Amino acid sequence: MVTYNILDYSLIDEGSDARKALLQTVELARLAEKLGYRRFWVSEHHHVRSVAGSSPEMLMMHLADSTEHIRIGSGGVMLPHYSPYKVAENFRVLEALHPNRIDLGIGRSPSYQLVNRALNESKGKRLSYEQQIEDIHHYLTGKVINHRFRDLTAMPVIDTSPEMWLLGTGQGSAEIAAQQGLSYAYAHLAKPGGGHEAVRHYKDHFRPNSMLSRPRVMISIFAVVAETSKESEMLAKALDLWLLTVESSTPPPYYPSVDTTLKRGFSALEKEKIKHNRKRIFIGTPEQVANGIQKTAEEYQADEVTIVPNVFGSKNRMKGISLLADALDMGQAE
Structure with a gap:
């Protein structure tokens, strides 16, 4: 259903x-x-003057406080802008206060070059998108073996975890979602053509893990x-x-x-x-x-x-x- x-x-x-x-x-x-x-879910848009949703985590906390049972999520956090460790801790706090109600939707929209420069101004070498996603999975579950920060714990320590969704518009995101065992949200609203092939690839190559045992697909319109x-x-x-x-x-x-x-x-x-x-x-x-x-x-x-x-x-x-x-x-x- x-x-x-x-x-x-x-x-x-x-x-x-x-x-x-x-x-x-x-x-x-x-x-x-x-x-x-x-x-x-709420979005993350920067430098778009007609949109007020620039910080999904902040808005999510208020929304979760203002509702009772609906799941509240990000659609999504633009991961290349941020530290995976910080994102994981933000969402662990949300999940701690609102258990079994928080969704972490992740995207990699490049946004405006000026925005990316401002958010990454003091950073040196950047991680690959795939590594960032693996990092968040490790910080939320501790299940990634031989992680370079395996002794580092994302706080607070809680009994539940946010649901993780990977947002995408094509084959690349579908492949990452399948390999890392994440739920996949295809943006039909951005690219109505080609999505069926991406979703099929995701389902055919899905690898279950501790967070998700079977492929799960969402489309946005x-x-x-x-x-x-x-x-x-x-x-x-x-x-x-x-x-x-x-x-x-x-x-x-x-x-x-x-x-x-x-x-x-x-x-x-x-x-x-x-x-x-x-x-x-x-x-x-x-x-x-x-x-x-x-x-x-x-x-x-x-x-x-x-x-x-x-x-x-x-x-x-x-x-x-x-x-x-x-x-x-x-x-x-x-």
Whole structure:
């Protein structure tokens, strides 16, 4: 049976600010818990002025304190920026305070070169991504044999461990997840093509370990859901504009409203890019989007689907995940 999750970017809507965006993330998490979603993850984005979610661990602690049972996670921590030892200890603290509720999602997005330089300014030789992941596995479980820091213990010492997920968009990440026995989250929202082959490779080459005995697959998708097709299309146009501008040299400090988007319009070149981007997004009524999600999950043979409701307005995001929960027949949590 497929389970469903939410990933939130803490979008700063036009006319709003970062503090409101973070508080709206808390509201969305509480609603997701009530609706019966299994996990609520938050992202790590740097130097993206329309996104307030720059420090997932800090936000996760507040979210875990503000909810009761939904799993709280990172989607994900960009590991090349950090010390694996420090990441492991951060998540051990989270797990100690909220046992069996914490997910450590790991990614390696290079982000902006300026960001990477600032976060690694005083570092010398850098570890490979594969070594960093092996290090975290060692620090969380102590199960890696002949580790160079085998006598070093990540604190605090606790009886449970966060779940580890490796995020990726292709064969390389799938291979690492399989070799290291991690759950694998494929970013369909970033690369809708080629994912089936990556997931098959992961499943075929998975090596069980002390943390995970069988392969486990999640896919993540953008979803724009509204009561009518017309309304969902209007919201999708704002997402079209945000995707165009967030990757430009001069991204705006907010997520654009529908009104702003309609007044601006799109050039012929932009329309071609939008046509390509639309392959990354599920748009429509609750039934239409639910059917698309279920079909895609079946194609991937996924265990979980993580929904990213990147639409303008907190009320629209909350309404969208509510409508979708009903259409997916999730039922509300007790």
